[in-house]
Amino acid sequence: MNVLKVPARTIAVFVLPCLIIYIGLVFVPIIVSIYDSLLDWDSINKAKFIGLDNFKTMFAHDANFWPAVRHTLMYAVFSMLEIPICLFVAALMNRYVKKANTLVSIYFVPVILSTVIIGQLWKTIYNPADMGGMLNGILNSLGLESWTRSWLTEPKIAMYCLYFVSLWQYFGYHLLIQFTGVQNIPQEVYEAAKIDGAEGFKSDWYITYPMAVPIFKISIVLAFIGSLQQFDLVWVMTGGGPAHATDTISTHMYNSSFLSLKYGYGSALATFLVFVCLVFTVVINSVFKKVEAKYS
Amino acid sequence: MVKKSTKTAAFALTAAALLMGATACGSNNANNTSDNANTGNTGTNAGGNAAAGGDKNVTITFQNIYPDPATPSYKMLHSIVDQYQKDHPNVKIELDSLNTDQQKLKLKTQAASKEVPDITIVNPAAQMKPFVDAKLFAPLNDMLDQNGLKDTFQKGLLDYYSFDNNIYALPDGNNIEVVYYNKDMFAQAGITATPTTYEEFLDDVKKIKAKGMTPIAIGEKDSWTGSFLFMNILLRTNGGPGFLQDVLDGKKTFKDPAFTDAVSAMQDLIQAKAFEEGATSIDYNTGGNLFKTGKAAMMIMGTWETGAIDSSTVGPKVGVFKFPTVNGKGDPDQFMLAPGSAFAVSANSKHLQETKDFLNYFMTEMPKKQFELKNAVGSGQIITGDFKAAGYSQLAQDVLALFQNVKGGDLAFDNTMKPAIAQAHLSSIQNMFVQKVDPAAVAAEHQSAFDSNK
Numbered sequence: 001m002n003v004l005k006v007p008a009r010t011i012a013v014f015v016l017p018c019l020i021i022y023i024g025l026v027f028v029p030i031i032v033s034i035y036d037s038l039l040d041w042d043s044i045n046k047a048k049f050i051g052l053d054n055f056k057t058m059f060a061h062d063a064n065f066w067p068a069v070r071h072t073l074m075y076a077v078f079s080m081l082e083i084p085i086c087l088f089v090a091a092l093m094n095r096y097v098k099k100a101n102t103l104v105s106i107y108f109v110p111v112i113l114s115t116v117i118i119g120q121l122w123k124t125i126y127n128p129a130d131m132g133g134m135l136n137g138i139l140n141s142l143g144l145e146s147w148t149r150s151w152l153t154e155p156k157i158a159m160y161c162l163y164f165v166s167l168w169q170y171f172g173y174h175l176l177i178q179f180t181g182v183q184n185i186p187q188e189v190y191e192a193a194k195i196d197g198a199e200g201f202k203s204d205w206y207i208t209y210p211m212a213v214p215i216f217k218i219s220i221v222l223a224f225i226g227s228l229q230q231f232d233l234v235w236v237m238t239g240g241g242p243a244h245a246t247d248t249i250s251t252h253m254y255n256s257s258f259l260s261l262k263y264g265y266g267s268a269l270a271t272f273l274v275f276v277c278l279v280f281t282v283v284i285n286s287v288f289k290k291v292e293a294k295y296s
Numbered sequence: 297m298v299k300k301s302t303k304t305a306a307f308a309l310t311a312a313a314l315l316m317g318a319t320a321c322g323s324n325n326a327n328n329t330s331d332n333a334n335t336g337n338t339g340t341n342a343g344g345n346a347a348a349g350g351d352k353n354v355t356i357t358f359q360n361i362y363p364d365p366a367t368p369s370y371k372m373l374h375s376i377v378d379q380y381q382k383d384h385p386n387v388k389i390e391l392d393s394l395n396t397d398q399q400k401l402k403l404k405t406q407a408a409s410k411e412v413p414d415i416t417i418v419n420p421a422a423q424m425k426p427f428v429d430a431k432l433f434a435p436l437n438d439m440l441d442q443n444g445l446k447d448t449f450q451k452g453l454l455d456y457y458s459f460d461n462n463i464y465a466l467p468d469g470n471n472i473e474v475v476y477y478n479k480d481m482f483a484q485a486g487i488t489a490t491p492t493t494y495e496e497f498l499d500d501v502k503k504i505k506a507k508g509m510t511p512i513a514i515g516e517k518d519s520w521t522g523s524f525l526f527m528n529i530l531l532r533t534n535g536g537p538g539f540l541q542d543v544l545d546g547k548k549t550f551k552d553p554a555f556t557d558a559v560s561a562m563q564d565l566i567q568a569k570a571f572e573e574g575a576t577s578i579d580y581n582t583g584g585n586l587f588k589t590g591k592a593a594m595m596i597m598g599t600w601e602t603g604a605i606d607s608s609t610v611g612p613k614v615g616v617f618k619f620p621t622v623n624g625k626g627d628p629d630q631f632m633l634a635p636g637s638a639f640a641v642s643a644n645s646k647h648l649q650e651t652k653d654f655l656n657y658f659m660t661e662m663p664k665k666q667f668e669l670k671n672a673v674g675s676g677q678i679i680t681g682d683f684k685a686a687g688y689s690q691l692a693q694d695v696l697a698l699f700q701n702v703k704g705g706d707l708a709f710d711n712t713m714k715p716a717i718a719q720a721h722l723s724s725i726q727n728m729f730v731q732k733v734d735p736a737a738v739a740a741e742h743q744s745a746f747d748s749n750k
Contacts, residue, residue, distance in 0.1 A: 042715075061748075128573035150574035153730055239517055242576040243727030260716040 030274060036267035047264065054268035065269075068247040071159055075227035075248065076280075078163045083174055083219045090178035091208045095200075104179050107172035115169075119236030122165045126151035152238055155245035162234055162246055169233075170226070174219045181215025182208060210295035217288040224284060228277055249273050354647045355388045356654055357413040359403070361637060363393040368671035369468075376661045380654060387650060396637075407432055412642040414651045418465050420456035420635045421711055427640070428459045434643040435462035439652040443660055448677040452704030456635045466659050469636030470676035471598040472702060473528050473619065474695065476605060480613045481509055481593040490617040492628070494532075494561060497620045501570045504593045512565075513592035515583025516575040516729050519722040523709050524632060525596050526725050528619045530558040531706050532626030540712040543746065550742035559728070559735035561622050566728055576729050598634050599695050602673045606689045616694045631698075631705040636676060672696060713746075720745030 037054055041047035058065050093100045110118065127133030128150050129140055136148040151161045185208060193203050231250035234240060240251040247255070249269060257266025358377070362369040370393075377389045392413060394402060399417055406412050412432050418424040427433060440446040440463060446454070450470060457465040477490065485504040491497040504511040516522045530539055534554040542548040565571075572578065572586055587595035588608035595601070596619070605614050618628040639659070645651050663677040672679045673692050678700065683693045710718035724741050727733065 123577060126577075130573065150577075152577040153574045155730055238577060241517065241519065241723070241726050242730040243723045245730070255719060260719040261714075262716055 033267045033270050036264055037271045039264035041264040042261040054265050057265065058268055058272065064244045064247055064252060067244065068249050068252040071246065072228060072230065072248045075163060075166065075230050076224050078167060079170065079223040079227045080220055082167050082171065083216065083223060086171065086174040086219065087178045087209065087212060087216060090175055090182045091204050093179060094182045100179065104176050107175050109172065110169045111173045115232040116236050118165065118169055119233050123152065123237050126161055153242055155242055158238060158246050162237060166233060174223065177215060177219050178212065181212045185211045213292055213295055221281065221284055224280060225277060228273065353386050354650045355390055356415065356647060356651050357390045357392060359392040359394065359399060359413040359416040361394060361396050361399050361417050363395060368669040372662065372665040372669055376658055376665060380657055387654065389654065410644060412644065414642055414645045414647065415639055415655060416642065417637045418640050419637050420467065421707060424457065424465060425459065428464050432643055433464040433640045434645065434648060435464060436466065436641060436652065437463055439656050442656055445656055445659055448663060450676060450678060450699065450702050453635060453676055456707065457638050465638035465640035467636050467638040467676040469674045471600045471634040471674045472698065473524060473596065473598055473632035474616050474698060475619055476587065476595045476597065476614055476616050478590060478593050478610055478613055479615050491620050493620050494622040498564060498568055501565065501568050505569055510572045510586065510592040511570045512594045512596060513583050513586035514571050514575050515578050515580035516726060517577055518580040519726045520708065520710065521580060521583065522725045522729065523722055526558065526562050527706060527709055528632045529561050529622055530555065531630055531632060532622035533557040533561065535625045536627065537630060537704055537706040540709065550739045550746065556735040556739050557623060559738045563728060563733065567732065576726055599674055602692055602695050606691055611691065614691050616691060616698065618698060627703060629701045629703040631702055633705045633707055714749055716749040717745050
């Protein structure tokens with residue numbers, strides 16, 4: 001730590017401003033939010049302390065809460081399922097494509113678009129055919145009229161349409177991460193394996209995948225956290241509707257705090273979200289610790 | 297690893313950080329406000345002291361929400377104020393022009409310290425009640441009787457600004473919900489007369505649908521639009537206004553037949569595919585554009601849309617009619633009302649009488665100015681005159697004609713009920729657009745939201 005032989009006091013002076021900002025913007029709001037979750041408060045009038053009643057309502061009486069949790073977790077599952085595919089494609093590209101970087105850049109394009117643009121774009125794609133919906137238009141011209149539907153407004157399929165857009169949006173992002181990871185595996189390992197007779201998919205299985213585990217983990221954690229906070233895309237495309245059919249925890253939190261003016265209840269939802277994030281991050285990390293230990 | 301959990305935490309707390317942001321804004325504003333309020337007072341005091349007999353010098357602070365010089369409202373405000381100051385050299389009107397949101401915040405902080413400006417702006421009904429309860433506003437009954445001001449307002453409109461038989465504020469406008477329709481598309485569907493009953497209305501919807509056109513445009517992603525229409529049906533099935541008030545007063549419940557009938561009627565409309573496909577993913581502007589580009593035959597909306605329709609491509613083809621009766625019930629001259637923000641006078645004003653006199657003049661002049669500025673649609677006062685000669689469009693004239701006979705009506709759901717109940721209502725109505733529902737279940741949903749948020 002003290003390579004530069006700087007006195008501890010000097011280090012403290014330089015670290016302090018950042019630390020204060022960090023504590024002020026991260027830890028204090030957490031505490032405030034947890035406290036607010038114990039209030040019955042509309043953000044205008046006087047707050048009333050009601051203990052854990054908000055959480056009781058949330059778990060037992062709020063018909064929209066558990067569906068929102070399910071949508072959020074499904075979001076996480078789908079985005080995590082995407083990562084192995086990204087890794088597979090990255091390995092293929094590394095082996096077969098000569099100028100792979102160009103291809104990765106192309107895959108990356110959706111990531112640099114703003115979510116609002118992506119949302120509007122896909123909303124138009126999902127539109128009914130007579131409003132210029134591309135997807136339905138294509139189905140019609142393929143003679144698959146019976147498959148056409150109003151994608152974003154049928155409660156049963158609307159959520160899956162949203163998952164898909166997210167997968168599309170973040171495919172390039174995770175591909176880039178995985179590709180970088182795969183590229184960083186030393187060439188000598190493959191050469192040694194070649195001598196031992198391991199080539200192609202065999203070398204993928206025994207070398208690429210195990211050695212990519214640390215990078216794989218980064219993607220998984222990013223995908224998981226990214227899905228838990230999923231708000232903007234849902235908000236732009238469906239607003240959580242029709243009738244809560246596409247609510248995630250974040251949109252439900254927004255609705256409760258800012259539209260229903262139940263600030264305390266919104267804070268309870270936020271607290272729940274923090275808790276879920278922490279628990280799952282710990283779980284994912286400990287799972288990967290075991291996986292890493294197995295392969296190294 | 298530490299880094300990652302940090303990220304987790306950082307994200308999760310964005311929500312909480314919002315809270316901090318809100319608080320910070322609030323306190324900033326409080327500072328500004330008290331500064332302003334102080335300067336205002338100094339001015340007033342100085343004016344008062346300088347007065348010696350005869351006409352004393354008076355400064356009236358006029359907080360308003362017309363800061364944009366491009367709008368007719370701004371021009372109206374300034375020309376009336378200038379005229380008044382010319383006629384009364386001893387009166388100085390100090391304008392405090394703010395954006396709507398700024399003004400709301402400023403007034404809240406001023407109210408907390410009882411430093412309300414002489415004239416300020418409030419929203420009707422439930423939203424102004426806290427201020428009235430805090431006795432911040434002066435009753436304006438006596439002032440309304442002067443110069444026949446009271447009779448210039450549309451019937452029933454002042455009720456939304458009245459508490460315990462006292463009128464506390466005078467509205468700057470009022471819009472009503474009407475049915476705009478595309479005359480060409482009606483002709484194509486073979487409809488000769490606009491419907492006056494719900495059965496005829498449904499029939500026309502089916503005729504238009506049969507021609508492969510969208511009967512009604514709606515932007516139901518913004519769920520208040522569906523609710524606004526639903527409330528109009530409820531206004532009819534209830535045989536008149538006041539259903540929600542009766543629920544609030546405990547005289548009725550949502551299980552009342554008036555309510556379930558309204559749900560069934562709304563459902564009939566939705567099941568007849570009256571609205572564009574995928575309506576719940578269409579936002580308000582897009583929905584409006586369907587009508588304004590001739591892709592839908594009707595739009596059921598507030599009269600604030602008149603100007604935008606006038607200037608759209610279908611403008612010259614658009615007509616307007618009153619929402620029909622439902623099951624033979626209701627009075628077509630009762631409308632869903634969207635009463636505007638209103639001028640209130642501070643009870644603690646140092647120059648209460650002068651302020652009232654000025655406001656009386658202001659409100660008497662306002663209709664005339666609005667007429668000249670071609671801003672007569674949506675006025676809360678009855679405006680008469682030769683609109684045709686003044687260059688108003690046919691549609692504007694038709695809409696204005698409807699205003700002449702307004703016999704009261706209801707406010708939107710979210711103006712009457714608590715936000716949490718309103719949210720439950722909005723999503724319940726939105727749900728009807730995507731699946732068939734049992735009216736009794738919708739009623740039960742409303743009732744339980746009402747009971748748990750009393």
